Amino acid sequence: MEVKEIELKGHIIDSFILPKVFDTIMDLGGEFEVLQFEIGKHKTDPSYTRILVKGKNRKHLDQILGELHKTGAAIPEVEQLEAQTAPADKVLPDNFYSTTNHPTYVLLDEEWVEVQGMEMDKTIVVDRTNKTAYCKPISEIRAGDLVVVGKKGIRVEPPERPRSYSVFEFMRSGVSSEKPTQSLVAQIVKEIADVKARGKKVLAVSGPAVVHTGASEALAAMIREGFVDVLFAGNALAVHDVESQLYGTSLGLNLKTGRPAEGGHRHHLYAINEVLKAGSIRKLVEEGKIKKGIMYECIQKNSPFVLAGSIRDDGPLPEVITDAVKAQREMRANLKDVELVLMFSTMLHSIAVGNMLPSHVKTVCVDINPATVTKLGDRGTAQALGIVTDVGIFLPMLSKELLKLKKDAAVV
Numbered sequence: 001m002e003v004k005e006i007e008l009k010g011h012i013i014d015s016f017i018l019p020k021v022f023d024t025i026m027d028l029g030g031e032f033e034v035l036q037f038e039i040g041k042h043k044t045d046p047s048y049t050r051i052l053v054k055g056k057n058r059k060h061l062d063q064i065l066g067e068l069h070k071t072g073a074a075i076p077e078v079e080q081l082e083a084q085t086a087p088a089d090k091v092l093p094d095n096f097y098s099t100t101n102h103p104t105y106v107l108l109d110e111e112w113v114e115v116q117g118m119e120m121d122k123t124i125v126v127d128r129t130n131k132t133a134y135c136k137p138i139s140e141i142r143a144g145d146l147v148v149v150g151k152k153g154i155r156v157e158p159p160e161r162p163r164s165y166s167v168f169e170f171m172r173s174g175v176s177s178e179k180p181t182q183s184l185v186a187q188i189v190k191e192i193a194d195v196k197a198r199g200k201k202v203l204a205v206s207g208p209a210v211v212h213t214g215a216s217e218a219l220a221a222m223i224r225e226g227f228v229d230v231l232f233a234g235n236a237l238a239v240h241d242v243e244s245q246l247y248g249t250s251l252g253l254n255l256k257t258g259r260p261a262e263g264g265h266r267h268h269l270y271a272i273n274e275v276l277k278a279g280s281i282r283k284l285v286e287e288g289k290i291k292k293g294i295m296y297e298c299i300q301k302n303s304p305f306v307l308a309g310s311i312r313d314d315g316p317l318p319e320v321i322t323d324a325v326k327a328q329r330e331m332r333a334n335l336k337d338v339e340l341v342l343m344f345s346t347m348l349h350s351i352a353v354g355n356m357l358p359s360h361v362k363t364v365c366v367d368i369n370p371a372t373v374t375k376l377g378d379r380g381t382a383q384a385l386g387i388v389t390d391v392g393i394f395l396p397m398l399s400k401e402l403l404k405l406k407k408d409a410a411v412v
Helices: 016-026 059-069 181-195 214-225 235-247 264-278 282-286 294-302 324-333 347-354 370-380 391-411
Strands: 002-010 031-036 047-055 082-085 104-108 111-115 123-127 132-136 146-149 154-156 201-206 230-234 306-310 338-342 362-367 384-389
Touching: 002 059, 016 047, 016 059, 016 384, 047 059, 047 123, 104 123, 104 132, 104 347, 111 132, 146 362, 181 201, 181 338, 181 384, 181 391, 201 214, 214 264, 214 294, 214 391, 230 235, 230 347, 235 264, 235 282, 235 306, 264 282, 282 294, 306 324, 338 347, 347 362, 347 370, 362 391, 370 384
Parallel strands: 201 230, 201 338, 230 306, 338 362, 362 384
Antiparallel strands: 002 047, 031 047, 082 146, 104 111, 104 154, 123 132, 123 146
């Protein structure tokens, strides 16, 4: 039998970190012995424990320790970081370290250095000379990069449960269609206001259902009034937004009556053609062809937007980035200072963006389909608050409360 001592510090009981450690050890067929346990006496006091982990052999023990590492478990004795050079572009050394989306630190010359740009399922590249560490996707690895391998000299800090109640509690949000929407909207409005007051950004990730359900004006108003700073979407959102402004339809349905418009099935293609004739969405706006809508407000406010393409796109529009790696790169560049993400009715883009977010970024996912918000959590975005409801009802409610907040603040 092989054994190794680990330690846990912080709010490990009420954040459910300690039970997860015990479950992980037992689920993987290991054993444990608690050597020391000091429980915080007050709500703000941290707890501490030392645990002896037992495996059948070295390989089995390493497997258990690898999973425990993700929970924030650390080896008490100081272990030097191990790193090897990448042999070629986009090629990693064997046994490379795969990241979580939690704050991570590496030990460089007896000093703990925070890894910048944390994302899940990426690698860590270090610069020993400048004492820096960066999270990098495989596509960005270059020959000669010093890539972290193994698990020595690495410390992970999972989010702890806040000391006061929050609708955004990590791994506590759950998914339900029975949550009181009005009270959730009020708390999200407060969070948006707090983020803006700190000078940080709010990102909206939106699918075309926002237009189909008639909620596009609500999102456009949030952009116009400065409550949304950045927009991530696909070709479809932009196409149907332009279609709605040119023809009053979305997917050929009249947005006022809900009935099919004559020849409406061609309207989205007409919209694409109008944009292509103008040269871009921006030029279409500058020519005065569209005077409102989501894309119009982005251009008028000079708010950055990233439209990522897919193989099913019609057109696509000129602004759509059809290279997936380039789209990822552009998205990462626009995530700087984003502290709140609002995801509206798009499973593909919600999960993709969720994989790019560090765990401290608060996330709201609104979708009529419970599977969307469930999958988002299953794919690792455990900080997401899932709201199962019609985005056509939710978005106007959210926009109305935000505009009311701004009006009340102006009066004060």
